[in-house]
Amino acid sequence: MKKILVASALAIATLSVSPMIAAPAFAQAKGVAVADVRVAAARSSAFTTASGQIETTYKAVIDNQNTRAQTLQAEVNVLVAKYSEESKKPTPNQAALQAAAKAVQDKRQAAQTELSQIGAPVDLAIAYVEDQISVRMNEAIKAAMTAKKVDLLLNPDAVIARENNVDITEAVVTELNRILPTVSTAVPAGYQPGQLVQQRNQQLMDAARAAQPGAAAPAPAGTAPTTR
Template sequence: MKKIFKPVLAAGLVLTASAPMFSAPVAAQQIAQGVGVVSLPAVVANSNAFKVAEQQRPVTYKAQMDQANARRDQLTAQLGPLYDKFRTDQQANVAQTALQQQAAQIQQIEQAGQRELNQIIQPLAMSRAYVQEQIEDLLDDAVQAAAKKKNVSLILDPSSGVVVYADAKYNITQDVVNELNRLLPSAQLVPPQGWLPREARQQQEAAAAQGAAQGAAPAAAPQPQGR
């Protein structure tokens, strides 16, 4: 959202700078009329694309969810006796070395199980990230369209801690939701093959650029040998 708020804030600063041209009450009224409050997390959560995707995901990825739940139950059954033995031995003042070995075994099983569960539900996480990115790609356009219709030149986001209080009449969150629903009625739930979230793509691009730059660097000139 940076590309929205920079020009919007700039417009607000220009308006504030021109305040001495008017009496204080008139200037304050004009500034207030051009102010809007938008909760961006609420916009995303209340958009049709997000809500429909949340409803479809448990159906589309039911196999993965069932597999993850079954594996979680297996891990719980496997770890239960180990936890019981550890607590019993701990109360019986078993040697610390034996307790440490049991704790290490439990931790190893837990960590391996968590990695396995994360791998099973990875398609769900990728789906959620894919939907989120589709919404984010059009969030700027939705905010700008709503601001234009409401004649707003300064937008504040309460989630950033900027707004302490704002009257309901300045809240254009629903207006932005309406614009986002118009721009993105629904989102694709399943990402295409090989798709990566934006952050991962940026990391890959940065690594590729760095590798290309290192490969293109000229070799150091040989130093003359002294006699």
């Protein structure tokens, strides 16, 4: 299970980091660094603690998924053996060979679907944890950049060569641990993966619109809109 959680953290689909520096800043940047925010999220105290909590809370689900996975793999192996046996014949029957290959493919797809359904509660809990971290990631990045006197931060994948001292991933982890030491693993009713990030982005857009010159002030709570 720990491998599943780590793999999930390293491929956080919901991780949303807004651009904080415009393109012309490349030419003006004095302090440049790199940071892998996916790794930072995976190393954070919030994620590692939540991972352990998820393992405990959903132990029955995880055990069931693992047991069922072994059974399904054995069934797939039987079909693979039949395909292999047919393919090794001096003159394989092409129709039988294609049928055997299709049986393997169909069984694998059905197995993946079944295992995904079994593990859905675990996946949703992980997504909720990732979502909570994603909402605060920009804040941690900005704090790390300030602490390290960096005004341009790059993704390591976009860099051809660098020295080790320009990587501030651990600084992001430190700030993330300070800002968000823990997260909840209790998924709210009706929650959808990425929902918190979407809500946060909407709040930022609404705030940006409200700050524009000429923007109408929001009506006080409980006040009906005026009509003509």
